[in-house]
Amino acid sequence: SRHRQTALPHWLDHYNTTRPHSSLGGRPPTSRDHNVRRQDT
Numbered sequence: 310s311r312h313r314q315t316a317l318p319h320w321l322d323h324y325n326t327t328r329p330h331s332s333l334g335g336r337p338p339t340s341r342d343h344n345v346r347r348q349d350t
Contacts, residue, residue: 329335
């Protein structure tokens, strides 16, 4: 739907960059992603 197309990018951004995740000690997933990238370089 049109609403989903508009809302999904904003929700994904919030979910991955802002919302604390309990499995990551209250950090957002992108905090983990950056750590992985630094280890690979």
